[in-house]
Every structure is written in structure tokens, then in C-alpha cells.
Amino acid sequence: MDIKWNEILITGDPLILGSQIAIVLTVIAIVGGLTYFKKWGWLWREWLTTVDHKKIGIMYILSGVLMFFRGGIDGLLMKAQTARPEMNFLDAQHYNEIFTTHGVIMILFMAMPFLIGLMNVVVPLQIGARDVAFPQLNALSFWLFFSGAMLFNISFVVGGSPDAGWTSYFPLAGKEFSPGVGNNYYAIALQIAGLGTLMTGINFIVTILKMRTKGMTLIKMPMFTWTTLITSIIIVAAFPIFTVALALMTFDRLYGTHFFTLSSGGSDMLWANLFWLWGHPEVYIVILPAFGIFSEVIATFSRKSLFGYKSMVVSIVGIALLSLLVWVHHFFTMDAGPAVNSVFSITTMLIAVPTGVKIFNWLFTMRKGRIKFTTAMLWALGFIPNFVIGGVTGVMLGMAAADYQYHNTLFLVAHFHYVLIPGVVFAVFAGLYYWWPKMFGFMLNEKLGKYHFWLFVIGFNITFMPMFFLGLQGAVRRAYTYSAESGFAPLFLVSAIGSIILALGFAVFCYNIYWSFRYAKRNVSSDPWDARTLEWATASPVQFYNFAVLPEVKEIDAFWHMKKRNSGLVLKEEEIQEIHMPSNSGLPFYMAVVFGITGFFLVFEWHMAAAVAAIGIVIGLIIRSFDYDDGYHVPVEEIKNIESKWRKVEGGVKHHVG
Amino acid sequence: MEYKTNSKYPISHIIGFFLSLLLTFAAVFVALEAQLSFTIVMWIIGSLAVLQAGLQLFMFMHVTEGEDGKTNIINMAYSAFVAIVIVAGSVWVLTSGHAAH
Structure with a gap:
């Protein structure tokens, strides 16, 4: 084994040296802090080994915030580099690495964990269950995701980042043209994180189909649960394609096979084809839960039940089917022929139909409603016009003939930021402001929330609107600089200024979390928004067993009607029974560690070391198969104790609808 | 799994059995006796196999029950x-x- 230490640790760039110092200081601060406050045991018992869906959800969301920061810094660096023509802030290689990691991190390590985090916290509560179907598998999902994300993130200081774009097109991403370890990180880190996502998909399908409380038929489920179900089905259909594609990529890069190479009969187009066969459904995997969040928020703050519930369900299912039929629109210009391009143009434009149905359903939900302009509702309101701009430009791009003009320009970049930021990021913020009291027992500050909203939305539009026009004038994407004669400079400068406002918005959000954690009033009721669905029928923060007695559902918006009829809200002591709960386990965390180590060795192509580390994975599997722990029972006395605490607090469950 | 066929005559099983026999013998005939090119034989017996698999799913494996x-x-x-x-x-x-x- 030939280890070249000088190639492992990246040196010579002041920006990267700064990051290395910052990473070392942060690690010292965390380890020192945990030791000083004697929190190691607490961390292990309460978080690292937990199988509680709410805590796993919070860990997902925390990772999402961290990754948003990382991906956001990447974005700011790109904006700084292109603020003026012929800038020398980043060189071409560094710029390539940064737009690659920005894309991968924002989609897979920011959007996905934010949404999966909210799904974890909310879905079991919405269907009146005590946990997901497979709690320990859920923990394993999180830890594998986290392991993959961390492996991907260390690339920029250890060995070099991937630099072939988030799509990693061959032949560029192959060994021949990218000999460094950067693209090995892409192949292996995404594989590990993808395993976790696939398990999440399976877990949530089973949870939603099998663990709904009494009376909750499919057609009475809250809309967020519906979108989670359909998302999980798309995950199970689409992620295996990515798994296979990444495995073939790994073989090509590590073991010299020729699946995607130009030589020896490989097909570089096959990579693009497989990537987008997964990649387009992936877009819907992140957008559908977001649609679910908007549905919940808009219905709650319009104080009406969702307009067109059934058409909403039909359009989600329609979008799910169509999502598998449009992938070629990502490479119209790769010359697949007029018949192929025409068919995929039509399927692409068809997607606008169910999406339009949903937009009108939200508008009609608000019509004649008594709208409350909370921060969560502002995000939902801001979403509609901004997302429509993204959607309409998407239809423009979807016309194959016109796409020859737009493709590979900043017009495309502006389009997908207009879809993904209002569609996913606004939704995540709406969901966080809305469900924050359910997770933590206090609300995020509404005034700071409104600063956050306005700075973010204005900054977002100033950043990305100019990119439409730059793209139409011919500015290409992924170019690290441009000449002064091109005339692009003014709009690029406007865009860079916008990105600072956008970043300020995010900073206000982080400050809001800090402020609210320190100062927000803890005495909020379990139902502060006067909401409609079952997650609000229990304590805030939710007790570990979720419901003392599982609720019974008679109609859509079950909790709203329980409040209206004043039934099912009071706990009768004689109904309380022992509750069976799953035990904590350190195994998922252990698996993340061994997967991370094995992955790291594979990235550097130290095959013997990787083989030895992989034995650790097998040992973990063996330990799991001899695990006969059936969980434990919570005694009735303890349940009574916990219930009496929150039910007697002033402002507990409201007994009537205002 | 409960089977509803306990009390009544298992008519669907018998139809399924004879249809399966028919499809199997048809495949044997096409492969051994019919004077067709290799590609056509493969297409025919392939199609017959898919048909029979579908048939058995419904007749014997109770997918709809x-x-x-x-x-x-x-x-x-x-x-x-x-x-x-x-x-x-x-x-x-x-x-x-x-x-x-």
C-alpha cells in the first residue's frame, strides 16, 4: 500500500487552510465542551443511540441546517468569484469543485434531510402511531445518511473535492479525465447516504400503510402523510437506479471496468441516462413532501379544510407516474433523435397539468378563508408566485427545440433555483416555523421570522432573476469567469449583491433559533396554531410514547372536529394501558462508523484496508441478527405522571374552536 | 391466509391446471416439432412462459385474494x-x- 501523505491533505490554498484550522478548532471546542459539561453520557443515551422518530427527525433537521450553511458558503464563494469580470478569487479548478459540492450538498444533504427530518417528526404523529414501523432501521437510515454526508464533506480538505459537476457526467468523471480521488468521494459517499434514503423509503411505506390509528382510512389521511407515502414509493422505485449507476461508476474508477468510458465499448451516454432516470424522480422526491407541508400550513392558517382533497391526491399520484417518464429533458441536446425528444417534450409539459391543479387548490383553500399572516403562512404565500415563475420557465425549457437555445446557460440555473428554492426551501422554513413548537415546546420568534422571510425572499429574487437575463444573453453555467467585453458584469454584480441579502436572511434564521432557544416563552399550549391534524392532539414537546391512548379518527382534519365536538380530548384514566416501546441501540451508530471508515479507504483505493474494515460491517449484521431485544413496557403509573404534567398546564388542549 | 375454496368445487384450480398443461405442451410442440427458426421459437416459447406465469399467479397463487x-x-x-x-x-x-x- 502506497500512501502519499502530501496528496491526502490539501495544502497551499489560503481558503482551505482557513477551513482546516476552523475544523480543528470546532472539533476541539465540541470535545472540550462535552467533557467540561460532562455531557458524553447524555449525548450517547439521548441522541446517538436513540430510536425515537422525533429525535431522529431533529438530528436530520440539524444536519440539514449545517449542510445548508456549507452549501450556502459554496454559493457565496461562486457569487464572489463572478461578481466582477476576470476575478482571481478562485481558480478554475477550485471553482469546479465548489459548484460540484454546492449542487450535491444542497440536493442530497440539505433538501433531503430537512424533508426526511420533518417526515420523521410529523408523519407518525399525524397517523396516530407511536413510532415508525422499524424504529432501529430508521436510526440506521439516519446514521448511514450522516456517514455519507460527512465522508463527502471532508473531501475538500482531505484528498480534494469532486469536480465534474453534481451530475458527474462521463467521460469527464472517469479515471481518464479525472484521475484524482475527488470523484471517488462522489461515487462512494453518495452510495452510503443513498442506502439510508432507500431504507427510509421502505420504512415510511410500511409505517403509513400498516400503522394508521383506528378509523384513519387512506382517504382520511392528512395531505403531508399522503405526499410522504407517494414520495417513499418514488424513493423505492428510483433510488436503486442510482445505486446501480454509482456501483458501475465505482467499478469503472476503482477496478478498471468500461461501463461508461469512451474506450473498450463503454457508453458515456448510459451514465447520463441512468443518472437522470434517478435524477428526475429525485426532483419530485424533494418537491412532493414540500407540497404536503404547504397544504397543511395553508389549510391551518386559512382556517378551512383543504380545497379539492381528492384532486390533490390524484394529482400527486399523477405527478409520481409522470416523474418517471420525463428524464430525457435533461439531455435533449445529446441528440437522441426527434422522436425521443418530441415524446419527452410532451410528457414534460404534461406535468404542468397536475401541478397547476395543486396551485389552484391552494388558492381556492385561501378563498374566503380567515387568513392569519404568521411566518409559516408567509412562506406558503411567497411560494406560489415564485414557484410559478420557476414552473413557467420550466415549460419553456421543456420544449426540445427551444431547449437548444437555453441549455447550459444561466437561464437553466435560474429556472431550477426558482423551482427548488421556493418549492423546497420555502417549504422547509414554513414547516420549521409551523412544527417548531411541536418539536421543542417553544415557538420561533415571529418578528425575527418575518425579517428572515423578507430578507430571504428579496435576496433570492435579486440573486436569481438577473440570471434569467444573463442566460438569455448567452452567459454559460459552470464558467469560472467572463470577460469585461461580454457586457455581463452589471447583472452579475446585482446577482452577487442579492446573494449577500439571501445570506443575511439565513443568518437571521440562525439567530432566531438561538434567540428563541434562550428567551422564547415556554408556556405555549400543545396547539398554539389552532391546527387541524392529530400531531397537535398531544403534548409539546411530544412525550416519547406520542399518545397515552391512541386517538380514533372519524373524518379528515380529525383533531379540528374533535375540538369542535369536544370529544376525545380528555384522557380517561381507566383507558390507560401499558405501552410497548422499542429499546435504544448503539448498533446504527456503530454501522455508520464502520461504513464511513470502509468508504474512506475505498476512496483512496486502499483495497486491503477497505476489505478489513468491511469485516466490521459484517460483524454489525451478525450482531443485529442475534438481537432478541423486544423492547420494554412503560408502566401505567409513569404514563399517568407524564400526562398529568402537560394536561394541567394552562393552555393545554383547547376545548373548542375559536 | 384464508382460502375461500374449502366448501366449493375448486373449479378455478382445474381450469388453471388444464390451461397450464395446454401451454406447456404447446411450448414443447413448438420447440421440438415445428420447423421454425431459432429466434421465432424463442419468441413463442418466451411469450407462452410469461402467459403461464400470469395465469398461475391468478389461478394458484391467489394474488387477488x-x-x-x-x-x-x-x-x-x-x-x-x-x-x-x-x-x-x-x-x-x-x-x-x-x-x-
């Missing part, structure tokens, strides 16, 4: 849809372009 009957059908239809889209779609996209010729 039990509490998960509907789910099973949806699962199989969706899996078939996904598989056809991925395989046939990829072949079509990758072979129809100018670059492939």
Missing part, C-alpha cells in the same frame, strides 16, 4: 411499469440517436 389482494395487484403493475420504463426506455433513448449509428 386476502386483505392485501388489491395492494399486490398495484405492486405488480407498478413494478412492471417501472421495469419497462427503465429497460425499454433506456434502450430506445440510447439506440435512436445519431450518435448510436
Whole structure:
């Protein structure tokens, strides 16, 4: 084994040296802090080994915030580099690495964990269950995701980042043209994180189909649960394609096979084809839960039940089917022929139909409603016009003939930021402001929330609107600089200024979390928004067993009607029974560690070391198969104790609808 | 799993059995007796095999029965849809372009 230490640790760039110092200081601060406050045991018992869906959800969301920061810094660096023509802030290689990691991190390590985090916290509560179907598998999902994300993130200081774009097109991403370890990180880190996502998909399908409380038929489920179900089905259909594609990529890069190479009969187009066969459904995997969040928020703050519930369900299912039929629109210009391009143009434009149905359903939900302009509702309101701009430009791009003009320009970049930021990021913020009291027992500050909203939305539009026009004038994407004669400079400068406002918005959000954690009033009721669905029928923060007695559902918006009829809200002591709960386990965390180590060795192509580390994975599997722990029972006395605490607090469950 | 056929005459099993026999012998005949080219023989017996697999799913394996009957059908239809889209779609996209010729 030939280890070249000088190639492992990246040196010579002041920006990267700064990051290395910052990473070392942060690690010292965390380890020192945990030791000083004697929190190691607490961390292990309460978080690292937990199988509680709410805590796993919070860990997902925390990772999402961290990754948003990382991906956001990447974005700011790109904006700084292109603020003026012929800038020398980043060189071409560094710029390539940064737009690659920005894309991968924002989609897979920011959007996905934010949404999966909210799904974890909310879905079991919405269907009146005590946990997901497979709690320990859920923990394993999180830890594998986290392991993959961390492996991907260390690339920029250890060995070099991937630099072939988030799509990693061959032949560029192959060994021949990218000999460094950067693209090995892409192949292996995404594989590990993808395993976790696939398990999440399976877990949530089973949870939603099998663990709904009494009376909750499919057609009475809250809309967020519906979108989670359909998302999980798309995950199970689409992620295996990515798994296979990444495995073939790994073989090509590590073991010299020729699946995607130009030589020896490989097909570089096959990579693009497989990537987008997964990649387009992936877009819907992140957008559908977001649609679910908007549905919940808009219905709650319009104080009406969702307009067109059934058409909403039909359009989600329609979008799910169509999502598998449009992938070629990502490479119209790769010359697949007029018949192929025409068919995929039509399927692409068809997607606008169910999406339009949903937009009108939200508008009609608000019509004649008594709208409350909370921060969560502002995000939902801001979403509609901004997302429509993204959607309409998407239809423009979807016309194959016109796409020859737009493709590979900043017009495309502006389009997908207009879809993904209002569609996913606004939704995540709406969901966080809305469900924050359910997770933590206090609300995020509404005034700071409104600063956050306005700075973010204005900054977002100033950043990305100019990119439409730059793209139409011919500015290409992924170019690290441009000449002064091109005339692009003014709009690029406007865009860079916008990105600072956008970043300020995010900073206000982080400050809001800090402020609210320190100062927000803890005495909020379990139902502060006067909401409609079952997650609000229990304590805030939710007790570990979720419901003392599982609720019974008679109609859509079950909790709203329980409040209206004043039934099912009071706990009768004689109904309380022992509750069976799953035990904590350190195994998922252990698996993340061994997967991370094995992955790291594979990235550097130290095959013997990787083989030895992989034995650790097998040992973990063996330990799991001899695990006969059936969980434990919570005694009735303890349940009574916990219930009496929150039910007697002033402002507990409201007994009537205002 | 509960089977509803306990009390009544298992008519669907018998039809399924004879249809399976018929399809099997048809395949044997095509393979051994009919004077056809290898490709055509493969296509015919392949189609007969798929038909028989479908037949047995309904006649013997009770996909439509039990509490998960509907789910099973949806699962199989969706899996078939996904598989056809991925395989046939990829072949079509990758072979129809100018670059492939």
C-alpha cells in the first residue's frame, strides 16, 4: 500500500487552510465542551443511540441546517468569484469543485434531510402511531445518511473535492479525465447516504400503510402523510437506479471496468441516462413532501379544510407516474433523435397539468378563508408566485427545440433555483416555523421570522432573476469567469449583491433559533396554531410514547372536529394501558462508523484496508441478527405522571374552536 | 391466509391446471416439432412462459385474494411499469440517436 501523505491533505490554498484550522478548532471546542459539561453520557443515551422518530427527525433537521450553511458558503464563494469580470478569487479548478459540492450538498444533504427530518417528526404523529414501523432501521437510515454526508464533506480538505459537476457526467468523471480521488468521494459517499434514503423509503411505506390509528382510512389521511407515502414509493422505485449507476461508476474508477468510458465499448451516454432516470424522480422526491407541508400550513392558517382533497391526491399520484417518464429533458441536446425528444417534450409539459391543479387548490383553500399572516403562512404565500415563475420557465425549457437555445446557460440555473428554492426551501422554513413548537415546546420568534422571510425572499429574487437575463444573453453555467467585453458584469454584480441579502436572511434564521432557544416563552399550549391534524392532539414537546391512548379518527382534519365536538380530548384514566416501546441501540451508530471508515479507504483505493474494515460491517449484521431485544413496557403509573404534567398546564388542549 | 375454496368445487384450480398443461405442451410442440427458426421459437416459447406465469399467479397463487389482494395487484403493475420504463426506455433513448449509428 502506497500512501502519499502530501496528496491526502490539501495544502497551499489560503481558503482551505482557513477551513482546516476552523475544523480543528470546532472539533476541539465540541470535545472540550462535552467533557467540561460532562455531557458524553447524555449525548450517547439521548441522541446517538436513540430510536425515537422525533429525535431522529431533529438530528436530520440539524444536519440539514449545517449542510445548508456549507452549501450556502459554496454559493457565496461562486457569487464572489463572478461578481466582477476576470476575478482571481478562485481558480478554475477550485471553482469546479465548489459548484460540484454546492449542487450535491444542497440536493442530497440539505433538501433531503430537512424533508426526511420533518417526515420523521410529523408523519407518525399525524397517523396516530407511536413510532415508525422499524424504529432501529430508521436510526440506521439516519446514521448511514450522516456517514455519507460527512465522508463527502471532508473531501475538500482531505484528498480534494469532486469536480465534474453534481451530475458527474462521463467521460469527464472517469479515471481518464479525472484521475484524482475527488470523484471517488462522489461515487462512494453518495452510495452510503443513498442506502439510508432507500431504507427510509421502505420504512415510511410500511409505517403509513400498516400503522394508521383506528378509523384513519387512506382517504382520511392528512395531505403531508399522503405526499410522504407517494414520495417513499418514488424513493423505492428510483433510488436503486442510482445505486446501480454509482456501483458501475465505482467499478469503472476503482477496478478498471468500461461501463461508461469512451474506450473498450463503454457508453458515456448510459451514465447520463441512468443518472437522470434517478435524477428526475429525485426532483419530485424533494418537491412532493414540500407540497404536503404547504397544504397543511395553508389549510391551518386559512382556517378551512383543504380545497379539492381528492384532486390533490390524484394529482400527486399523477405527478409520481409522470416523474418517471420525463428524464430525457435533461439531455435533449445529446441528440437522441426527434422522436425521443418530441415524446419527452410532451410528457414534460404534461406535468404542468397536475401541478397547476395543486396551485389552484391552494388558492381556492385561501378563498374566503380567515387568513392569519404568521411566518409559516408567509412562506406558503411567497411560494406560489415564485414557484410559478420557476414552473413557467420550466415549460419553456421543456420544449426540445427551444431547449437548444437555453441549455447550459444561466437561464437553466435560474429556472431550477426558482423551482427548488421556493418549492423546497420555502417549504422547509414554513414547516420549521409551523412544527417548531411541536418539536421543542417553544415557538420561533415571529418578528425575527418575518425579517428572515423578507430578507430571504428579496435576496433570492435579486440573486436569481438577473440570471434569467444573463442566460438569455448567452452567459454559460459552470464558467469560472467572463470577460469585461461580454457586457455581463452589471447583472452579475446585482446577482452577487442579492446573494449577500439571501445570506443575511439565513443568518437571521440562525439567530432566531438561538434567540428563541434562550428567551422564547415556554408556556405555549400543545396547539398554539389552532391546527387541524392529530400531531397537535398531544403534548409539546411530544412525550416519547406520542399518545397515552391512541386517538380514533372519524373524518379528515380529525383533531379540528374533535375540538369542535369536544370529544376525545380528555384522557380517561381507566383507558390507560401499558405501552410497548422499542429499546435504544448503539448498533446504527456503530454501522455508520464502520461504513464511513470502509468508504474512506475505498476512496483512496486502499483495497486491503477497505476489505478489513468491511469485516466490521459484517460483524454489525451478525450482531443485529442475534438481537432478541423486544423492547420494554412503560408502566401505567409513569404514563399517568407524564400526562398529568402537560394536561394541567394552562393552555393545554383547547376545548373548542375559536 | 384464508382460502375461500374449502366448501366449493375448486373449479378455478382445474381450469388453471388444464390451461397450464395446454401451454406447456404447446411450448414443447413448438420447440421440438415445428420447423421454425431459432429466434421465432424463442419468441413463442418466451411469450407462452410469461402467459403461464400470469395465469398461475391468478389461478394458484391467489394474488387477488386476502386483505392485501388489491395492494399486490398495484405492486405488480407498478413494478412492471417501472421495469419497462427503465429497460425499454433506456434502450430506445440510447439506440435512436445519431450518435448510436
